[in-house]
Amino acid sequence: MPNNLNENELLHKNHDRYFVPGLSRGLRVLEIIAQADKPLTIAEIGKKLGVSRSSAFRITYTLRHMGFLSTDKGDKLFDLGPRVLGLGFAYLNRQDIIKIAKPFLEGLRDKTEVSSHLAIKAGREVLYLDNVLSKTSFVSNISTGERRPVYASPQGWLLMGGTSESDVRALFEDVAFKSLSEHTPANINQLIKRIREAEKLGYVISRGFMRHGGSIVTAPVFNEVGRVVAVIDISGPDSGFDFDKMDSFYVPHVVETAREISRNLGFRD
Amino acid sequence: MPNNLNENELLHKNHDRYFVPGLSRGLRVLEIIAQADKPLTIAEIGKKLGVSRSSAFRITYTLRHMGFLSTDKGDKLFDLGPRVLGLGFAYLNRQDIIKIAKPFLEGLRDKTEVSSHLAIKAGREVLYLDNVLSKTSFVSNISTGERRPVYASPQGWLLMGGTSESDVRALFEDVAFKSLSEHTPANINQLIKRIREAEKLGYVISRGFMRHGGSIVTAPVFNEVGRVVAVIDISGPDSGFDFDKMDSFYVPHVVETAREISRNLGFRD
């Protein structure tokens, strides 16, 4: 994984002066373990991080004694510890937008009978902050905390609205565009086109996206200075939608709900 | 908060040799900000952490550039950044407890015909990790990812079992006890009483809790060292329960299911 090394180098070269390397590396160890699909050894961690075994040893030692990492009985394999949990949920608890949006999402769910969601942009990913489950078709295939690539999701395109072309290019410079469906843009130029279309239209409808038989209607939420700060959507299996009423029913409801949330964030049309 | 300092000292004295102080302090900055109910300045962070302003500056600089902290427009106030979210949810995804508990929760649902749930403690909140819907009485009013205040829920009291009185007081020191029903403790003393009762009894029955016409039967799940790590419950509208069979039927089933899950986590009575 040369990516890990590159990111490390990049951070070091750019912000050398005040950087605390031990901290940076420790947090990246947590993410490396989070992304790995199995517990890792010290040697593996060191290799992925691009540091010596002795340094990896000291970092894991610190994290383990603090409760951010746990080990198996032999102290050979490191996995995430319970102390990391507090951080993620503390973040969620402070996002006022969740509390503000909640009743509107519930209203939208009740009107459309489809699960509704709230998401923001976190780096190159769409991050789901809340989901309100449909009462009729029980399930949503998205849960709070889940992430999707920005480039490959309609919510992501809306969230990039208002971003300059050069900023978009900078953000996706070294990203491989994997084709997740026929709608996935294959390169940056196609992505920029999608972003501009979504921006102009003010909503996105997607059918058969990311997985078979799922559909999405999504619209942007603006803050007091008119920037896109979040998106809401209704989504679920195709069986939950009446496709004849897409433009006349679902879209207006989603767009209007997004606008109401925006107004509660201080947005004035 | 002298606690922060003490913990720091302790860690240093005990494990001096291989400790990475920058990492330890950075993570504690994240937790300090997570626990604070407002964004903090560099000076405040330094004070709470017990380090100089210049060190606090370097730590926040590092965390901010990595996306673990965000700042307001003036770069004066620091709050948690979106990157922390990934860590918490990665932990949840790996917690075998959800997979281990699932079949037992389903069995409990089938026997009792009431929706069953799994929850853990996350800070001052009860966090629902899984719900298994009743097939007869329509819905559960709880969904995965939802949170309830620890002090106001029977599950929360059980989850606080084994916690010392002083730790309980510290945790709820600055919490306002809102009365959510006639069963809600009105202050810390009443809460401690509830916790001890729940701990002694080994389960909690609650009728008309949190909302009209809802009941709960809940019991604790223990890990291999006998600590409470989770709770399970059955809950739903009163219409789903046969109240004559509370003690003879529902309670034994819930308690026994909790014990089976505990055994699968390594607990030995």
Add this chain to the structure above:
DNA sequence: TCCTTAAGTTTTGTATATAAAACAATTTAA
């Protein structure tokens, strides 16, 4: 207005965290 205090930033000498190397303990291969 000027003075005082406080907070953020930068510089710098020094205490110390770090990576390499050595060592110990496993695991793998022949």
Add this chain to the structure above:
DNA sequence: TTAAATTGTTTTATATACAAAACTTAAGGA
């Protein structure tokens, strides 16, 4: 079974992270 390779741990010389002090800017108070 023995040798070679790999991994975890300890030591240690040195590169560097740290706290203090200096500097800069902003906020209050008289």
